[in-house]
Structures are given as C-alpha cells and as structure tokens.
Amino acid sequence: MTYHNPVLLEKSIELLAIKPDGIYVDATFGGGGHSKSILEKLNSEGRLFGFDQDPDAEKNKLDDERFILIPHNFEHLRRFLKLHNVKKIDGILADLGVSSHQFDVMDRGFSIRGDGPLDMRMNPRTGHSAAEWLSAIDEYSLTHALATYGEVSRPKKLAQVILNAQESSPILTTRELLNVIEPHGRRGEKVFAKVFQAIRICVNRELEVLEKLLEEGRELLLTGGRFVMISYHSLEDRRVKVYFREGQLIGEAPRDEFGNRLTPFKLITRKAIIPEENEILKNPRSRSAKLRAAEKTEITK
Numbered sequence: 001m002t003y004h005n006p007v008l009l010e011k012s013i014e015l016l017a018i019k020p021d022g023i024y025v026d027a028t029f030g031g032g033g034h035s036k037s038i039l040e041k042l043n044s045e046g047r048l049f050g051f052d053q054d055p056d057a058e059k060n061k062l063d064d065e066r067f068i069l070i071p072h073n074f075e076h077l078r079r080f081l082k083l084h085n086v087k088k089i090d091g092i093l094a095d096l097g098v099s100s101h102q103f104d105v106m107d108r109g110f111s112i113r114g115d116g117p118l119d120m121r122m123n124p125r126t127g128h129s130a131a132e133w134l135s136a137i138d139e140y141s142l143t144h145a146l147a148t149y150g151e152v153s154r155p156k157k158l159a160q161v162i163l164n165a166q167e168s169s170p171i172l173t174t175r176e177l178l179n180v181i182e183p184h185g186r187r188g189e190k191v192f193a194k195v196f197q198a199i200r201i202c203v204n205r206e207l208e209v210l211e212k213l214l215e216e217g218r219e220l221l222l223t224g225g226r227f228v229m230i231s232y233h234s235l236e237d238r239r240v241k242v243y244f245r246e247g248q249l250i251g252e253a254p255r256d257e258f259g260n261r262l263t264p265f266k267l268i269t270r271k272a273i274i275p276e277e278n279e280i281l282k283n284p285r286s287r288s289a290k291l292r293a294a295e296k297t298e299i300t301k
C-alpha cells in the first residue's frame with residue numbers, strides 16, 4: 001500500500017522558490033514525497049532537514065547525504081536545528097495533519113472505517129492515547145473539544161452520551177466509540193469524522209504545535225526565505241492565514257503612517273490555493289487541502 005501521495009506537490013515546491021544551495025526544512029516528512037522534490041532542486045551544497053514524529057515514517061528515510069531525518073515533533077524545530085548547527089534557513093514547508101498510512105493502518109486508531117485500538121497518537125511512544133484521554137476528561141472539556149475542534153451539533157448532549165457509556169464500560173476501540181456516537185448524528189451530519197477530528201486534534205495538541213511552528217519558523221527564516229503551509233481544516237488554515245497576514249497569532253499588526261501593515265511577511269498567495277479537480281479525483285484525500293505561502297521580509301518588530 002502506498003504510504004502517502006503528496007498533495008499539491010508541484011505548486012508547493014514552486015512556491016518554496018528553492019535556492020539550490022539553501023537550507024530547507026520539510027516539517028512533515030511522512031512518505032517523503034515533498035522532500036524528494038525539494039532534493040531534486042538542491043545542488044550538492046544544499047541541505048534538507050525532514051521532521052516527523054511518527055516512528056513509522058523512519059522507514060521512508062531518504063538515502064541522500066544532503067538529507068537528515070529528525071524523528072521528532074516539529075514544535076522543537078529550533079532546538080533540533082541548533083543541534084545540527086543550523087541557526088537560519090531558506091525555506092520551510094509543512095503539509096499538516098495525518099498521513100494516508102496513519103489512516104490506513106487500523107492499529108493506529110485514526111480511521112472511522114474498520115476497528116482498532118482507540119489511540120490516534122501520531123507518535124505512539126509519547127503522550128496519552130485517545131482512550132486514555134477520554135477516560136480522564138470531564139463533561140465541560142469534552143463539550144468544548146467537540147464544539148471547537150469538531151464543530152459537532154449539540155456537543156453537550158454528545159459529550160454526555162460518550163461519558164455515560166464510558167462510565168459503564170471504558171471505550172477502548174474505534175468501533176466501540178462509533179457504536180456510542182452512531183445514534184447521535186443528525187441526518188447528513190458527518191458526525192463520526194467530526195468527533196474523530198476533535199479527539200485527534202486534542203490528543204496530538206495539533207493547534208498548539210502549529211502555533212509553535214509558525215513562531216519558530218518565522219524566527220529561523222532568512223530574509224527572502226519562504227514559508228509554505230498546506231492545511232486540511234479551517235482551524236489550521238485560519239491560524240496560518242492570520243499569521244502570514246499579521247505576523248502574530250493574536251491581534252493586528254502595527255501600521256506605518258500610510259496604513260501599511262508592518263509585518264515580517266510578504267504574502268505570496270493572497271488566496272489559498274486548492275487542488276484541481278483531477279488531483280482530487282486521483283487522490284480524494286487532497287480535497288480539503290489549502291496551500292498558503294509567505295516570504296520573510298526585512299521588516300521585523
């Protein structure tokens with residue numbers, strides 16, 4: 001089975017505007033599809049660091065002396081680059097979310113098709129599985145997670161249903177969770193996918209680590225360096241969009257006397273780029289992808 005088909009490959013590599021002798025980061029190495037294309041554009045001086053927190057991704061490691069795989073969470077971007085004596089980079093690409101491999105292997109617990117342990121950790125060697133997370137959560141926090149990260153309708157009711165079931169018998173598998181939520185969905189609502197998304201985001205702290213990546217990426221980029229991000233749900237995309245526009249996660253950027261934003265980025269994509277019809281037909285998992293790019297400029301606050 002294919003590990004992962006890279007999404008928006010040509011466009012994302014083009015937007016990275018690769019300098020052949022530059023230093024690049026692929027923050028989400030996965031099956032290495034984007035990394036291979038970056039390496040094709042680098043000369044013998046260029047270097048590429050691939051991050052992936054999933055131990056399964058290590059088997060895709062590229063046999064190329066310009067490439068180093070860092071099997072860790074990209075929230076520690078700066079720290080691990082420093083260990084390799086890298087203080088500045090020419091570009092960074094992140095293709096967020098879950099790989100096809102993670103969805104396809106039922107033992108990982110990401111899929112709403114089939115059955116497996118309720119895990120959902122991208123790095124199963126650390127943190128708490130989804131089952132452990134569910135066993136420790138209270139009604140208020142579960143309601144908040146379902147509403148905010150899953151945009152589920154009637155989140156409080158669903159949280160109560162899940163916690164009542166959990167109390168009578170711990171929910172340990174994906175099938176058990178699906179059976180509990182099955183009667184709850186409104187007609188036409190993709191309730192399974194929404195609940196799984198909400199839990200996955202919490203278990204992997206996806207928004208928190210994305211924010212760290214944005215902040216550290218900004219610090220590490222050289223002037224003229226490019227930040228290229230592919231996101232798969234509106235919560236991610238909104239953060240990327242605001243950060244590229246304002247140069248900060250909260251609030252608006254200061255303005256000069258002409259009203260221009262003083263931000264450390266020039267927008268390369270004014271609107272998000274989405275896959276074309278034929279890519280979606282070939283790879284349906286690409287359908288929710290949104291690609292944005294920004295360039296680091298001289299202005300820093």
Ligand SMILES: C[S@@+](CC[C@H](N)C(=O)[O-])C[C@H]1O[C@@H](n2cnc3c(N)ncnc32)[C@H](O)[C@@H]1O
Nearest residue numbers: 006028030031032033034052053054073074095
């Ligand atoms: C959509 S896939 C990337 C696929 C890759 N672009 C390719 O061409 O094969 C996302 C990958 O990023 C990894 N990942 C997601 N969040 C991460 C994080 N915070 N730190 C490190 N790796 C992460 C996942 O484990 C997964 O392998």
